[in-house]
Amino acid sequence: MKKVLITGANGQLGRELVKTAPTSWDVAALTRQDLDICQHKKVEKTFSAIKPQVVINAAAYTAVDRAEDEPDKAFAVNAEGAGILAKVATEHNARFIHISTDFVFDGRQPFPYKPDDTPYPPGTYGKSKLEGERKVTRTAKGKAVVIRTSWLYSSYGNNFVKTILRLVKERDKLNVVDDQVGAPTWARGLAETLWKFVSRPELQGIYHWSDAGVASWYDFAMAIQEEAYHLGLISHVIPIYPIRSAQYPLKAPRPFYSVLDSSKTWEDLHITSMHWRVALRDCLKEFNRC
Numbered sequence: 322m323k324k325v326l327i328t329g330a331n332g333q334l335g336r337e338l339v340k341t342a343p344t345s346w347d348v349a350a351l352t353r354q355d356l357d358i359c360q361h362k363k364v365e366k367t368f369s370a371i372k373p374q375v376v377i378n379a380a381a382y383t384a385v386d387r388a389e390d391e392p393d394k395a396f397a398v399n400a401e402g403a404g405i406l407a408k409v410a411t412e413h414n415a416r417f418i419h420i421s422t423d424f425v426f427d428g429r430q431p432f433p434y435k436p437d438d439t440p441y442p443p444g445t446y447g448k449s450k451l452e453g454e455r456k457v458t459r460t461a462k463g464k465a466v467v468i469r470t471s472w473l474y475s476s477y478g479n480n481f482v483k484t485i486l487r488l489v490k491e492r493d494k495l496n497v498v499d500d501q502v503g504a505p506t507w508a509r510g511l512a513e514t515l516w517k518f519v520s521r522p523e524l525q526g527i528y529h530w531s532d533a534g535v536a537s538w539y540d541f542a543m544a545i546q547e548e549a550y551h552l553g554l555i556s557h558v559i560p561i562y563p564i565r566s567a568q569y570p571l572k573a574p575r576p577f578y579s580v581l582d583s584s585k586t587w588e589d590l591h592i593t594s595m596h597w598r599v600a601l602r603d604c605l606k607e608f609n610r611c
């Protein structure tokens with residue numbers, strides 16, 4: 322049976338990849354404890370032992386604000402680590418599927434970003450991810466696929482959906498920014514799409530994938546509260562007010578508009594994205610009732 326190696330298997334995406342893995346693949350799902358992608362020798366040993374035909378790199382440093390204070394750590398994982406994996410994968414003739422982010426764009430464009438639009442990351446996290454993309458595509462050449470995604474959430478790990486559900490229970494009102502627009506994306510749908518890429522070895526280059534539609538963080542928070550209330554996950558609702566980013570300063574600058582154009586993925590894989598609100602509802606159905 323053909324083998325696929327998944328790194329960062331304990332993250333949101335890693336866990337969804339394991340959950341959605343087709344039975345036709347033998348999956349080696351390695352957490353950071355099993356394999357630190359920054360340790361070149363360990364990566365080589367792991368490839369020699371597992372001999373994967375495909376690698377999906379779901380490992381990343383994803384703390385967007387903390388990256389401003391510890392850029393070395395962000396670059397070590399998102400750029401150097403990704404480069405090490407791509408190099409070893411290439412030496413072992415394995416295909417390399419890498420995940421990147423909408424935060425490689427500065428958000429000044431008023432319409433969805435296509436894969437070949439020029440990236441210009443506003444913050445350290447985006448810069449480190451862009452450097453990773455470049456290392457991967459340079460090293461693995463025709464055997465690499467880079468899929469950029471946006472505003473990822475799932476029932477696993479830490480994410481905006483879980484934060485809003487917690488804050489609705491703890492607070493009597495909330496302020497959420499309404500001048501940053503993107504596309505919330507359920508990690509389940511991304512994982513299923515990545516498995517489709519696995520089954521299409523001829524595809525290479527940069528692709529975009531997000532759920533369909535757009536939202537501000539405020540729209541997203543309102544939808545989370547409404548859907549969670551209807552599903553009985555929360556017993557009451559609280560007022561949520563729209564504010565400007567300037568009223569809620571964060572360490573890392575973020576793009577104001579980072580909607581990704583996924584049409585190349587839709588065309589090449591013959592699929593479309595679900596609307597983000599439908600995906601949100603499906604995801605929330607999996608949350609435990611409180």
Ligand SMILES: NC(=O)c1ccc[n+]([C@@H]2O[C@H](COP(=O)([O-])OP(=O)(O)OC[C@H]3O[C@@H](n4cnc5c(N)ncnc54)[C@H](OP(=O)(O)O)[C@@H]3O)[C@@H](O)[C@H]2O)c1
Nearest residue numbers: 329331332333334353357358380381383420422470472473
């Ligand atoms: N989250 C988002 O909103 C978002 C948006 C756009 C793109 N993306 C991209 O989507 C991908 C998946 O993100 P995610 O949300 O699933 O991230 P996540 O939940 O933070 O998971 C990342 C995983 O990588 C692991 N990791 C960190 N450093 C590592 C290292 N040196 N070696 C091996 N594993 C390491 C982490 O381990 P620990 O569990 O031990 O920390 C964690 O399990 C990433 O490439 C990310 O950049 C995410």
